[in-house]
Amino acid sequence: MSDIFFPLAVFFAAVFTNNILLTNYLGMCSFLSVSKELETSAGLGIAVTFVMAVTTALNWLVYEFVLVPFQLEYLRFIVFIIVIAAFVQLIEMIIERYSEGLYFALGIFLPLITVNCAILGASLFMVIREYTFMTSFFFGLGSGLGWFLAILAMAGIRQRLRTAKIPAGLEGPGISLVIAGFMAMAFMGFNGMITIS
Amino acid sequence: MNIQKQQAMRNVLVALSPLCLAAIYLFGWRFVAVLAVVGASGLLSEWLMARRYQVKVTESVFVSCVLFALSLPPGIPLWMAALGIAFGIVFGKMVFGGFGKNVFNPAITARAFVYISFGVPMTARFINPQIALNWFPAGFGTWLTGADSVSAATPMATGAVPHLNLLLGFTSGSFGETSALLIILGGAYIIYKKAANWKIVAGSLLSFLVLQTILWAAGHPNAHDPLYALLSGSFLLGAFFMITDPISSSQSTDMGRWIYGILFGLLTVAIRVFSNWAEGVTFAILLANMFGPLFDHYLKQAKAKKKAAAKAKTGGAA
Numbered sequence: 001m002s003d004i005f006f007p008l009a010v011f012f013a014a015v016f017t018n019n020i021l022l023t024n025y026l027g028m029c030s031f032l033s034v035s036k037e038l039e040t041s042a043g044l045g046i047a048v049t050f051v052m053a054v055t056t057a058l059n060w061l062v063y064e065f066v067l068v069p070f071q072l073e074y075l076r077f078i079v080f081i082i083v084i085a086a087f088v089q090l091i092e093m094i095i096e097r098y099s100e101g102l103y104f105a106l107g108i109f110l111p112l113i114t115v116n117c118a119i120l121g122a123s124l125f126m127v128i129r130e131y132t133f134m135t136s137f138f139f140g141l142g143s144g145l146g147w148f149l150a151i152l153a154m155a156g157i158r159q160r161l162r163t164a165k166i167p168a169g170l171e172g173p174g175i176s177l178v179i180a181g182f183m184a185m186a187f188m189g190f191n192g193m194i195t196i197s
Numbered sequence: 198m199n200i201q202k203q204q205a206m207r208n209v210l211v212a213l214s215p216l217c218l219a220a221i222y223l224f225g226w227r228f229v230a231v232l233a234v235v236g237a238s239g240l241l242s243e244w245l246m247a248r249r250y251q252v253k254v255t256e257s258v259f260v261s262c263v264l265f266a267l268s269l270p271p272g273i274p275l276w277m278a279a280l281g282i283a284f285g286i287v288f289g290k291m292v293f294g295g296f297g298k299n300v301f302n303p304a305i306t307a308r309a310f311v312y313i314s315f316g317v318p319m320t321a322r323f324i325n326p327q328i329a330l331n332w333f334p335a336g337f338g339t340w341l342t343g344a345d346s347v348s349a350a351t352p353m354a355t356g357a358v359p360h361l362n363l364l365l366g367f368t369s370g371s372f373g374e375t376s377a378l379l380i381i382l383g384g385a386y387i388i389y390k391k392a393a394n395w396k397i398v399a400g401s402l403l404s405f406l407v408l409q410t411i412l413w414a415a416g417h418p419n420a421h422d423p424l425y426a427l428l429s430g431s432f433l434l435g436a437f438f439m440i441t442d443p444i445s446s447s448q449s450t451d452m453g454r455w456i457y458g459i460l461f462g463l464l465t466v467a468i469r470v471f472s473n474w475a476e477g478v479t480f481a482i483l484l485a486n487m488f489g490p491l492f493d494h495y496l497k498q499a500k501a502k503k504k505a506a507a508k509a510k511t512g513g514a515a
Contacts, residue, residue: 038494156491157300164294167250178292182301185309186487189464189480192473 007138010131013194014142020118021150022180022187027118031151032176034109041155042148044109049144051091051113052122055084056140059123060133080123085114118147154179199253201296205392205443206256212383212392213263213438219379220372224271228372231278235266238279239286246291255296257444258286264304264438267373268431269311273318281311301486302445305435309479363428374431384437393441396451400458401436401465402427408466419470432465435478440485447489450496457492461485 020026027048035041059080067073092110096103113119122143126136157179166175220228239262240254247254265282285307290299312319358368366376374380387393406427412420420426427433440446440461447453461481468477 038491153487153491156489156494157487159494160300160490161293161298164298165250165252166294167292170292175292178288179300182289182306182483183487185306185313186480186483188313189468189474189477189484190472193467193471 007132007135009194010135011138011142014139015146015149016187016190017193017195019146019150019187019190020121020143021147022184024121025184026121027116027147028180030112030116031147031154031180032173034112035151035154035158035176038152038155038159040109041151043107044112045148045151047109047113048116048118049141049148051084051088052119052144052147053137053141055080055087055119056122056126056143057133057137058087059083060126060131060136063127064133076124076127077120080120081114084119084123088114118143150183153183201253201255203256205390206260208390208392209260209387209438210256210263212386212390213260213267213373215379215383216267216373216376217263219366219376220267223366223375224372227271228266230275231269231273231372232263232266234275235278235282236262239265239282242283242286243291246287247295250291250295252291252295257296261285261290261303261307264373264434265307268304268308268371268434270319270371273311277311277315277318281307284310297444299444300490301483302439302442305439305479305482305486309483312479358429360424360428363425368429370429371431374434377428377433380433380437384433387437387441392443393437394448394454396454397441397446397458397461398436400455401440401462402458404459404462405432405436405466406462408463412466412470417470426466426469430469430476431478435465435482436461439478439482445486445489447492447496449493450500453489453492453496456496457485457489460488 014020018024021028021031030044034044062079062083063073063076067076067079072079088110092103095110122140126139131139154176158176161175170178217228217232236259239258243254243258246252262282265285266278269278269281285303285305289301289303289306290296293299362368363375364377366379368375384393384398388395388398406423409420409423409426413422413426421429436458440458447457464481464484465477468474468480474480
């Protein structure tokens with residue numbers, strides 16, 4: 001595949017064939033706990049997409065220009081988490097200052113994102129797969145959108161199930177995991193559509 | 198056992214019966230055994246779950262069983278068929294609270310389950326009725342047509358079966374997917390009886406043909422000509438009988454029905470042409486099922502908003 005289109009291929013792969021949630025099972029905790037309502041899931045999904053796209057790019061810069069020159073690659077776990085946390089904190093402050101409405105709409109989700117393992121996962125994948133800067137950004141954006149899509153579908157399903165008489169032992173997380181399993185099964189259909197190393 | 202009567206489901210069963218007869222004619226008596234095993238296993242799982250959780254056994258379970266049996270390849274081991282439908286009924290339907298609440302079509306979850314779990318028996322052991330006995334009497338009267346002529350190649354893979362054979366069903370494939378003509382007739386019947394909605398079917402057929410024509414014209418090596426693609430594989434069976442299921446599809450608005458059908462058609466073509474799988478119908482249905490509730494929610498919301506706006510307008514004028 002030519003170099004110009006590679007970031008785009010990675011983007012689509014991250015949304016569909018290599019969906020970070022449904023094929024790598026990252027970011028499960030907030031996926032299961034925040035998917036009760038459509039509106040809140042959409043809010044969290046947007047926030048995750050934004051943060052993932054930017055932090056993956058930021059972490060790429062930090063990795064290439066700080067960690068690699070000083071041979072500190074082994075610190076990447078800690079450094080990536082610090083970058084993500086600092087970025088989220090910064091965004092929170094900026095949003096609070098300039099858009100109170102959005103701040104209250106996002107509420108607890110912004111700080112929650114710091115501990116979403118999918119975000120750290122995207123940064124680590126980018127290192128393992130040796131992506132370039134552009135590719136990393138599109139990978140982060142695609143992974144975020146894929147996560148967004150998955151939580152939106154899950155919230156839609158759970159909202160529909162609100163009146164359903166679910167067996168007592170399966171209520172809540174149980175049925176959500178069953179649904180997540182079916183969603184992952186459905187996403188297996190995209191297998192092999194785009195191959196990224 | 199008390200089984201709740203459902204007229205719509207009976208209509209679907211009537212529409213499926215020619216397909217069952219065709220399966221016996223084309224592939225032999227083994228279909229009866231598969232159907233019996235699937236029916237018994239499906240009914241037993243539904244009954245056990247229904248008894249434990251105080252819901253009713255409904256006639257929809259028979260439709261799921263027949264559809265699942267029809268979607269299996271003729272050489273399928275019986276225990277796999279039994280396991281598949283038990284999974285489909287228990288995890289595809291009963292854990293959601295039984296009939297009316299299932300998010301995914303039970304027959305197709307069953308099929309996806311066996312498709313993923315047992316790849317070889319599901320994809321590499323198709324049987325060509327033509328090889329053994331030709332058009333008449335095809336496989337009629339035998340146990341399993343040409344059981345020694347097992348081949349991996351369905352018309353989806355080879356692309357070299359005459360169109361007429363595909364239309365009439367004299368080709369290899371799953372029990373019930375080969376005869377396009379009977380599927381269309383049965384489909385027309387359930388649409389006429391209003392057990393299936395024509396908008397979903399029309400949306401899926403149109404989008405399927407459009408995307409397939411584009412890819413074929415662009416010369417993609419995996420894209421057969423549109424008519425061939427339409428008649429081969431299980432697309433028609435899915436479009437008429439599976440995505441039109443009144444529960445798991447997006448059925449609360451007309452717009453939702455169109456989008457739902459179109460999504461199914463496009464996904465089928467995309468998965469067939471671009472992915473590792475030869476057939477995309479199973480996954481396309483699951484994906485459409487998965488996003489159905491979203492369409493329902495947002496379209497209903499938009500409709501309510503429009504209504505409120507119109508009301509406010511007329512109220513203001515008066």
